[in-house]
Amino acid sequence: MFAVRTSAATWFVCFAWVCSCLAEGFTPSGELFTKLETLKAGYEAYLLKNATTPFQESLNALNAKAIIALERESDAAAQRKDLEALARLKEDMERLKKGEVLTKSTSEAPKASTAVYATYQKELARIEAALKVGKADAAGKYDTGLKQLQDHLTALKEVEAALHVKSIRDSLVKTSTQEPSLIAGQRDNSKGPNSQPVIPLDENMPRKWAYLIEPEGGARGWVVFTQDGKAEFTGMHKNPDSGAWEQKMTPGTWTKGKKLNQLIVTFPDYSWDVRIENGIGKMDTDMGARYLKPNQ
Numbered sequence: 001m002f003a004v005r006t007s008a009a010t011w012f013v014c015f016a017w018v019c020s021c022l023a024e025g026f027t028p029s030g031e032l033f034t035k036l037e038t039l040k041a042g043y044e045a046y047l048l049k050n051a052t053t054p055f056q057e058s059l060n061a062l063n064a065k066a067i068i069a070l071e072r073e074s075d076a077a078a079q080r081k082d083l084e085a086l087a088r089l090k091e092d093m094e095r096l097k098k099g100e101v102l103t104k105s106t107s108e109a110p111k112a113s114t115a116v117y118a119t120y121q122k123e124l125a126r127i128e129a130a131l132k133v134g135k136a137d138a139a140g141k142y143d144t145g146l147k148q149l150q151d152h153l154t155a156l157k158e159v160e161a162a163l164h165v166k167s168i169r170d171s172l173v174k175t176s177t178q179e180p181s182l183i184a185g186q187r188d189n190s191k192g193p194n195s196q197p198v199i200p201l202d203e204n205m206p207r208k209w210a211y212l213i214e215p216e217g218g219a220r221g222w223v224v225f226t227q228d229g230k231a232e233f234t235g236m237h238k239n240p241d242s243g244a245w246e247q248k249m250t251p252g253t254w255t256k257g258k259k260l261n262q263l264i265v266t267f268p269d270y271s272w273d274v275r276i277e278n279g280i281g282k283m284d285t286d287m288g289a290r291y292l293k294p295n296q
Helices: 010-022 030-080 081-099 111-155 160-174
Strands: 208-212 221-225 231-236 241-248 262-267 271-277 280-286 286-292
Touching: 010 208, 030 081, 030 111, 030 160, 081 111, 081 280, 111 160, 111 262, 111 271, 160 286
Parallel strands: none
Antiparallel strands: 208 221, 208 286, 221 231, 231 241, 241 262, 262 271, 271 280, 280 286
């Protein structure tokens, strides 16, 4: 007899492969098919009502306002006889009329119009953050229903059916953390000199952070980051603000801020660009510099 040693990692990979094979070979029918379709229909309806439609309406309104602003900028460029700016503005207005968006990597603002473009991109970030929160909320409700169904099937020893439901949940996690813009071809942050890649959320990053006025001062509030990209800020004298967050720049395991060095946190009425150094996050706000310190 030969003793065979199998590492935990190898065992997990093999188990995942077996589960995948069993799930792929299973086709739901009857009552299970009906339950899955009902859950999916509810998810899609909730997503449409609370994420997709509000985002599209907000984007349409934003683009309409931007077109008016760019038309004013175009008149001013014509008076200055600035042909380069006039051509840039004309191209961007045509893009907005098609329902596209303007990003730093695809639409470099003419020097005389940087404030208009900055306002547009700030508002775009706000409505995209709201979309991200809405998508995460819809996915969470859908996953709760699927989890209950999976547990029920597991209790009945319906292994293939339970694994099929689990595979749907796994796919849901991937789709719910994708780039928030739902309009194909509108946003591409992977190209261009001013773009930065979005890094998957770091599982080891501290989840609860103290909000400080001074780097070594007492907590004036708390910020909680969740793995699904949600953020909640509770100040000392205000109701909680709900928003979204994403990690940018250097990927890697959390090591006192040496790896994770930028967070973009967006709430409905404001956003933070948090730079982290030596375990302390710093961001500029309308009230001056503010700080985040992990609660660990």
